[in-house]
Amino acid sequence: MNNIKKIAVLTSGGDAPGMNSAIRAVVYSAHHFGIEVVGILRGYEGLIDWETISLGLNEVRNINNQGGTILYTSRSERFLHLEYRKQAAENLKANNIDAVVAIGGDGTLRGAIDFQEEGIKVVCIPGTIDRDVACSEYTLGFDTAANTATEAIDKIRDSSVSHGRCSVVEVMGRKRGYIALWAGMATSADAIILPEKWNGDFDSVIDAIKQRHADGRDSYLVVVAEGVTDAPELAEMIREKTGIESRVSVLGYIQRGGNPTAKDRMYGSLMGAYAVEILSNGKTNRIVAIKNDVLVDYDMGEALRLENNKLDSFQYELSLRLSE
Numbered sequence: 356m357n358n359i360k361k362i363a364v365l366t367s368g369g370d371a372p373g374m375n376s377a378i379r380a381v382v383y384s385a386h387h388f389g390i391e392v393v394g395i396l397r398g399y400e401g402l403i404d405w406e407t408i409s410l411g412l413n414e415v416r417n418i419n420n421q422g423g424t425i426l427y428t429s430r431s432e433r434f435l436h437l438e439y440r441k442q443a444a445e446n447l448k449a450n451n452i453d454a455v456v457a458i459g460g461d462g463t464l465r466g467a468i469d470f471q472e473e474g475i476k477v478v479c480i481p482g483t484i485d486r487d488v489a490c491s492e493y494t495l496g497f498d499t500a501a502n503t504a505t506e507a508i509d510k511i512r513d514s515s516v517s518h519g520r521c522s523v524v525e526v527m528g529r530k531r532g533y534i535a536l537w538a539g540m541a542t543s544a545d546a547i548i549l550p551e552k553w554n555g556d557f558d559s560v561i562d563a564i565k566q567r568h569a570d571g572r573d574s575y576l577v578v579v580a581e582g583v584t585d586a587p588e589l590a591e592m593i594r595e596k597t598g599i600e601s602r603v604s605v606l607g608y609i610q611r612g613g614n615p616t617a618k619d620r621m622y623g624s625l626m627g628a629y630a631v632e633i634l635s636n637g638k639t640n641r642i643v644a645i646k647n648d649v650l651v652d653y654d655m656g657e658a659l660r661l662e663n664n665k666l667d668s669f670q671y672e673l674s675l676r677l678s679e
């Protein structure tokens with residue numbers, strides 16, 4: 356039974372292209388169901404300090420193509436503590452908010468799970484460029500980030516080829532190597548180093564480059580996910596052990612920004628609308644996810660235990676084969 360009259364929407368954790376499409380779809384769908392929407396600024400921080408804006412159709416009309424998040428974001432340390440979650444819950448109750456739509460990554464989901472203990476209804480939408488939310492095959496922002504990284508690496512490669520150098524490119528992804536895997540495969544990297552697979556075997560990377568050198572190649576590309584190893588150290592090791600001039604490029608935050616691709620706009624729209632749909636059907640404490648390319652939703656606690664989003668083993672094996 357639907358007794359939802361007023362909802363809040365927030366974005367939390369690292370911003371990701373497509374978050375704005377999700378916000379827009381939440382507002383449009385809520386409008387369709389006659390639900391009022393309040394935008395919470397700066398993620399969970401704004402819930403604690405009650406920093407809000409009213410969100411009507413006019414506020415979200417021209418945001419589908421914008422990177423970042425119009426609601427701003429944060430990684431809230433305070434929300435990890437019960438006293439601040441209680442304060443946030445009191446703010447919501449005092450303002451007659453029936454439910455919260457939280458868009459973000461793993462940290463956002465964990466925050467939402469703790470928050471439901473304060474009697475707050477939450478629905479989460481997975482939004483993070485890392486594609487590392489266990490229950491969902493897709494997270495908003497990944498496609499844009501992988502394309503941005505690919506475009507940047509293509510440019511780096513032009514220079515690398517011209518100089519006959521080895522380029523070591525560090526991309527984002529602390530625990531999941533999807534950006535490295537996709538951008539690395541798309542740019543035909545000679546070695547792709549992923550957090551899930553890295554065993555500290557620098558020699559295999561050096562040997563791969565030596566082999567290519569022996570085959571007559573004179574430029575090389577190594578794509579490494581952040582958190583695996585220190586990229587400048589790796590470049591120095593390649594230079595020392597092969598004699599090949601090596602350079603490092605750390606792509607950094609350009610991967611998080613920029614206009615979302617059609618995929619991120621579409622999935623943002625679908626997930627935002629779906630979140631409101633399940634709320635209006637009386638479901639709460641759910642996370643929206645993609646399974647077999649279809650929208651589904653899971654209980655938030657159960658979502659943490661699911662392991663759908665392990666690195667795809669065929670994609671990984673193929674990355675090895677295509678860089679032999």
Ligand code: F6P
Pocket residue numbers: 368369370430483484485527528529581611
């Ligand atoms: O949002 C995910 C991510 O971009 C990771 O890839 C990266 O490790 C991290 O966020 C960086 O976080 P921060 O914005 O706090 O520096």
